[in-house]
Amino acid sequence: MINDTIAGVSTAVGNSGISVIRLSGPEAFLIADKIFKGKYTVSEQKSHTIQYGKIISNETKEVIDEVLLSKMEAPRTYTRENVVEISSHGGYTIAVSLLNLLYKNGARPAEPGEFTKRAFLNGRIDLSQAEAVMDIIQARTQRVSKIAVKQLEGSVSQKLNEIRERIITLLSDIEVNLDYPEYDAEEITLSKAERAAEEIINELDGLIRSFHYGKLLREGMDVVIAGRPNVGKSSLMNRLTRKNRSIVTDIPGTTRDTVEEYVNIKGIPVKLVDTAGVRDTFDRVEQQGVERSIKAISDADFVIILIDISKGFITEDQDVLNKVLGENKPYVLCFNKTDLVKDKQTINEFINSYPGAILMSIYEDTGIDELEERIFGYATENRQDMDNQVLITNARHESQLRKAKELLESAHRASQLNMTLDMVALDLKAALEELGKITGHHADEDVINAIFSRFCLGK
Numbered sequence: 152m153i154n155d156t157i158a159g160v161s162t163a164v165g166n167s168g169i170s171v172i173r174l175s176g177p178e179a180f181l182i183a184d185k186i187f188k189g190k191y192t193v194s195e196q197k198s199h200t201i202q203y204g205k206i207i208s209n210e211t212k213e214v215i216d217e218v219l220l221s222k223m224e225a226p227r228t229y230t231r232e233n234v235v236e237i238s239s240h241g242g243y244t245i246a247v248s249l250l251n252l253l254y255k256n257g258a259r260p261a262e263p264g265e266f267t268k269r270a271f272l273n274g275r276i277d278l279s280q281a282e283a284v285m286d287i288i289q290a291r292t293q294r295v296s297k298i299a300v301k302q303l304e305g306s307v308s309q310k311l312n313e314i315r316e317r318i319i320t321l322l323s324d325i326e327v328n329l330d331y332p333e334y335d336a337e338e339i340t341l342s343k344a345e346r347a348a349e350e351i352i353n354e355l356d357g358l359i360r361s362f363h364y365g366k367l368l369r370e371g372m373d374v375v376i377a378g379r380p381n382v383g384k385s386s387l388m389n390r391l392t393r394k395n396r397s398i399v400t401d402i403p404g405t406t407r408d409t410v411e412e413y414v415n416i417k418g419i420p421v422k423l424v425d426t427a428g429v430r431d432t433f434d435r436v437e438q439q440g441v442e443r444s445i446k447a448i449s450d451a452d453f454v455i456i457l458i459d460i461s462k463g464f465i466t467e468d469q470d471v472l473n474k475v476l477g478e479n480k481p482y483v484l485c486f487n488k489t490d491l492v493k494d495k496q497t498i499n500e501f502i503n504s505y506p507g508a509i510l511m512s513i514y515e516d517t518g519i520d521e522l523e524e525r526i527f528g529y530a531t532e533n534r535q536d537m538d539n540q541v542l543i544t545n546a547r548h549e550s551q552l553r554k555a556k557e558l559l560e561s562a563h564r565a566s567q568l569n570m571t572l573d574m575v576a577l578d579l580k581a582a583l584e585e586l587g588k589i590t591g592h593h594a595d596e597d598v599i600n601a602i603f604s605r606f607c608l609g610k
Contacts, residue, residue, distance in 0.1 A: 153232070153269060156182060158253040159261035160246050161609035167241030172249050173609060174235040175266055178257055180222065183235045185209055185256045187220055193235060198224035206239070206249055209256070215248050216240055230266055231273035264606025268599070271591060278591030278602065279307045282545055285606055286369060294418030295368050298542055307548070308590055310358070310541045314351055315592075318583050321347050325576045344575050345566035348559050355556040358543050365544035367452070367530045371413065371420040374526060375447045377475065378457035379467035383487040386513045387457060388412070388425035391523075417527040424451070449478050453529055455522065460486035460501060460510075483525050484508035490515045547602075551589045558582035 156176025162169065174183060183193040189204025196202055200222060206215040221236040228234040239245050254260065262268075264285075271281045283302035290296035302308075321344055328340045376384045392412045410425040426444035448454055454475050458468050475482045484505055490512040492498055498510065509525065511518030543549050562578035587593035 153177075153272065156258045157261040157265055157269075158250060158258040159266070159609040160250065161236070161266075162241070164243065164246075165241075166243070170239050170241045170246045170249075172237045172239065172246065172253070173261075173266060174237070174253060174258060175228070175230045175232045175261075175269060176258070177233060179233040179235045182253060182257045183220065183222075183237075186215075186252045187218075187237075189220065193220065193222055196220075196222045198222055199227070206237070206252065208252060215252065216245050226273075226275075229275070230269040231275045232269060261608065262603075263608050264603035264610055267606060267610055268603040271599075276303075277305075277308050278594055278599070279311070279545070279548065279589055280305060281591075282547075282602060283307075284610065286544065288607065288610065291371065291413065291420035292368075292415045292418050295420060298365070298368060298544060301542075302544070306541050307543070311586055311590055314354060315583060315586050317347065317351060318579055318586075322576060322579050322583070325572045325579070329572055329576075340572060341566045341569060341575070344572075344579075345563055348563040348566065348579075352556055352559050352563065355552050355559070358541065359549060359552050359556065361540065362543045362546075362549040364531055365542045366546065366549075367419060368542075369544040371422050372526070372530055373422050373424065373450060373452045374455060375424045375426060375451040375453075376455045376457060377426055377444060377448055377471055379459075379465075379471060382457045382459040383513050384425055384457050385410075387455070387485075387487070388423055390513055390516070390519060391416075391423055416523050419527055419530045421526065445474060448474055448480065451478075451480055453526060454480050454482040455485055456482055457485050457487055459488050460498070461488045461491035464501075464505075481529055483522065485511045485518065485522060487511045487513055487518075489517070548589050551585050555582040555585040558585065 154177065156174065156178040158172060158174045161171045161173045180193045186206050186209060187193055187204050188207050189196075189202045191202060201219050202222075203217070203219055205217055207213065208215060216239045219238040221234075221238070223234040223236075225232050225234075237249060239249055250260070264281075267276075267281050267284050270276050271278060276284075280303050283299050286299035287296060287303065290299055324340055324343065376387055378384050388410065392414050412423050412425075414421050414423055424447050426447050456468075456471055456475060458464060472482075472484075484507070486501055486505075486508055489498060489510050501508065502510070509518050509521050511522065513519070543552065558578045558581045562575050562582065565575045565578065584593045588598070591599070
């Protein structure tokens with residue numbers, strides 16, 4: 152049981168219209184009573200109502216601010232504890248003054264994520280739902296936010312709990328057979344375990360495969376624009392970001408360093424990286440830019456290789472392609488400056504020689520939509536319906552799913568080989584524990600503390 156009361160600012164630090172200070176714990180109402188003066192004391196105020204009043208220092212008797220105070224009695228609160236939320240005027244000075252008053256009157260400063268941690272410890276949400284709270288806060292696109300909200304509502308938890316229940320049922324059958332072998336045949340139970348394990352393995356496989364899309368949604372996708380100098384990389388960067396983010400000139404080698412910018416491509420958060428032109432050069436500064444370009448290609452999730460079609464596919468273009476192929480990176484060839492090519496036969500030859508390439512004119516704004524569609528297609532692997540399925544977006548969850556799958560595969564093999572039921576049960580229990588680490592049923596304290604330490608203060 153948690154015996155202390157915590158306080159923290161739940162809105163962003165800095166000047167704003169309002170600041171919200173949250174107080175949670177068994178003494179929340181009594182502490183608020185010491186500094187709040189309204190029509191009613193906080194203890195007398197009805198739950199889930201708001202009243203106007205003033206915050207007054209109980210030492211100097213000075214009015215600190217005029218506020219609105221919300222009272223929420225446990226257990227119908229975010230933390231399942233008594234909660235008070237004070238909406239004051241925004242600004243750093245007021246927020247600090249209010250917090251100091253609360254600390255002097257019995258509250259202690261909340262740690263990062265402690266309000267959500269209490270919601271977890273008090274059974275309101277499980278660990279995967281708690282992590283979804285931070286995903287909602289950090290979501291860069293509506294698509295990411297939508298999936299995080301579903302996870303907060305329990306989409307992942309419900310699926311995993313269904314799988315865990317099936318494993319528990321199977322373990323119960325095995326335990327009955329071990330304790331009372333005369334009531335069931337061991338061969339029948341082994342056969343049942345084999346079929347059940349295979350079905351669960353297939354379900355876990357589906358969840359694990361969804362992580363490709365989920366990871367890109369949650370963490371964003373690194374897309375590098377690569378090519379030799381003066382093929383239009385910076386112009387493409389500016390077009391995709393709708394900003395003049397990169398310097399554009401006719402002088403080859405203008406870009407000397409990588410330039411990064413986040414964009415939203417059909418709901419996928421994408422970090423675009425404009426790189427220096429890749430070529431052999433004696434300029435020491437440009438050489439460093441080329442080295443950084445090569446490193447960016449190595450770190451990329453996807454590479455756009457831009458080529459000036461008006462100059463043809465030359466040796467330097469092949470060098471860039473070879474570097475991308477050497478890193479085994481997914482890529483798309485984009486032949487830019489088609490507006491400068493008057494001979495359609497030349498364009499047709501490129502289409503035939505490089506199937507799958509995109510014809511583009513940044514100047515005439517053609518080929519951009521097709522490029523965005525190609526990036527989106529890679530991210531989703533043509534599985535746009537994944538938005539309506541249970542999706543794994545967290546690397547910790549994916550790791551635990553893989554461990555659980557390995558243990559279930561071991562149980563499946565043991566069943567096939569007619570090994571003893573207690574051997575099968577050991578693997579099933581271990582798999583159950585790995586799945587429980589995702590939702591918090593079996594998570595140790597260090598893991599829990601590490602997860603909540605990444606949260607912002609006041610959440």
